[in-house]
Amino acid sequence: MKSRSESLIRLKKFQVDEKRRQVTQIEMMVADFERMASELDQQIEIEHTKTGISDVAHFAYSTFAKAALTRRDNLLASAHDMKGKLEAAQDDLAEALEDLKKVELLDQREHQREKDEQAKVEQSEYDEVARMRYRRQ
Template sequence: MKSRSESLIRLKKFNVDEKRRQVMQIEMMIADFERMAAELDQQIEIEQTKTGISDVAHFAYSTFAKAALQRRDNLLASANDMRSKLEAAQDQLAEALEDLKKVELLDQREHQREKEEQNKIEQAEFDEIARQRFRNR
């Protein structure tokens, strides 16, 4: 029984670690998308300063700035999409942690029962020794 519960605990811990890695990976992707979008914002601002045209609808607006705006918007949209995936991954992590906690509690209860049973056996042996000593007197 011990080996089964220990292997189940190891499996649950592995599952929790995997979910944590997924959450961290998604968080890093979101941070990267936001960082790249911020860099594009800076490049757009520099380009607008160079050309002196900041109105996107203007006929002479920089092609580079238009492309950078589109790319920035795409990055921000991707970051927002990843946020919903992040929430789902965090929920899965919470579920995995709950499962691990349940298995650990069950294992702890089993160990406690075994310990109590062992204590009862030892106490019965001590009681028997005491009875024999009492009879021998």
Template sequence: MKSRSESLIRLKKFNVDEKRRQVMQIEMMVADFERMASELDQQIEIEQTKTGISDVAHFAYSTFAKAALQRRDNLLASANDMRGKLETAQDQLAEALEDLKKVELLDQREHQRERDEQNKIEQAEFDEVARQRFRNR
């Protein structure tokens, strides 16, 4: 029984570790998207300053700035999508942690039951030794 519960605990721990890795990867992706969008904002600002045109609707607005705006918007949209995935991944991590705790508690109870049984056996042996000593007197 021990090896089975230990295997189950190992499996649950592996599952928790995998969910943690997924959460960390998604968090890094969101941070990267936001960092890249911020860098594009700076490039757009530099381009607008260089050309002197900040109105996107102006006919002479920089094509580089337009393309950078589009890339920035795409990055921000991707970051928002990833936040939804991050929330789902965090929920899955919480569930995996909960499952691990349940299995660990069950294992602890089983070990306690085994210790209690062993203590009962030892106490019965001590009682028998005491009875025999009492009889021999």
């Protein structure tokens, strides 16, 4: 029984670790998307300063700035989508942690039950020794 519960605990811990890795990976992706979008914002501002034109509708607006705006918008949309996935991954992690706690509690109860049984057997042996001594006297 012990090896079975220990195997189950190991499995649950592995699942929790895997969920944590997924959450961390998604967080890193979101941070990278937002960082790249910020860098593009800076490049767009530099281009506006160079050309002196910041109106996107202007006929002489920089092609580079247009492309950078589009890329930035795509990155921000991807970051937004990844935030939704991050919430789902965090929920999965919380659920996996709850499952692990349940299994650990069940294992702890089983160990306590075994200890109680052992203590009960020992106590009955002590009682028997005490009865034997009492009869001799």
